[in-house]
Amino acid sequence: MNHYLGYRCTFCDTEISPTEILYTCPACGGNLDVVLDYRRIQQKYRPEDIFSRAEGSLWRYEPLLPVTDPGGLATPLHAAGWTPVYQPERLIRGLGLRKFWLKDEGKNPTASFKDRASAIVVARSREIGADVVVTASTGNAGAALAGMAAAIEQNAVILAPKTAPAAKIAQLLIYGAQVVLVDGSYDDAFDLTIQASREFGWYCRNTGYNPFTAEGKKTAAFEIWEQVLRHFRAGNKPLCVFVSVGDGNIISGLHKGFKDLMALGWLERMPRLFGVQSELSSAVADAYLAGTEVITPVKATTLADSISVNLPRDGGRAVRAAVETEGAYIKVADADIIRAIIDLGAAGIFAEPAGAAALAGLQKALAEGDLLEDDPVLVINSGNGLKDIRAAMMAVPNPAIIEPTMSALKLHLEKKGRIE
């Protein structure tokens, strides 16, 4: 695309030409930001040009992306993004907030936020003529790559820990990717993927490592701008966005998206970004609380597998996203995450643990008085609950089993009544 200028390192400002297939900074190893020609975009487009587009997917933001739409109009590639935003009254009453939105990323074609990154990376792979795209994954990134690659007949190889939830492994296999499970952690799979991409010349999608993943994830910020922020009146308090954090690429992608809009003069006020981590996988939150962008690895054990990461690969930018937007990091217990699954379910939204973690973080921030009832809040549910049935069943009691007779049903209901 002619408004894609290249890359710039987030940490040492090294600039790199757009034609290089680069992952991290050759000078310091830091994450690279994709640089766009904002002046050129401003000359060609106005916000109204975006708002009036009929495209109901993340491709409505093509003017702000560093890749061109690879086509596949009638495929799931054109179902990624443009997810719904709800205002669930029951949840709002429980939270005691005046303005609350929930953006449901479980509605993406492979049922998680990762479709955004994978759609953009397969577009890039098409542009650079890559034969094979490879990714390490806790499950969702792989499912998303496998699904988006299948949509445009791109070969994909996925390395995931053998402990990934069964539903996610099933997705990988059904979408026809070459699947290799490693007897190790997500971090082990990550390192192996990078070695394999070097040796075999595969294009590597790894979250945070590939600069285009954030460019996909930033499209959620554009949607929040269109669906929520453009209806704000001047003088409104800034929107507080809550999202769960594993590698830290969703939160840094959201930050990039809002920064793009500010640079274009299309957004007046930066939303505050709040990252939520499990206490059992808290490397980014720990760095934030210690006041540093340097990430110290942890031994992650949370049941929220999508955010179970020892060494977050986009941790520095993820810390910065909260610091620069006057947001914060919040650590929650796994028991709080399980409870949040139930609260979302009662509002008709089925979230996997990593998705519910964002709500658990908001609940904790409210309980501790860090937010007020007139703060406008948007929570992102990043993944569908069908992804991890085992975790879902931990949140609820087993249902009763009875003889199929009225007397047995009556007896059961009576017993229940007595208990309540």
Ligand SMILES: *Cc1c(COP(=O)(O)O)cnc(C)c1O
């Ligand atoms: C990957 C993932 C996250 C975390 O995103 P990061 O970019 O790794 O921080 C959160 N929720 C779900 C469902 C995910 O799949």
Ligand SMILES: [Zn+2]
């Ligand atoms: Zn650098």
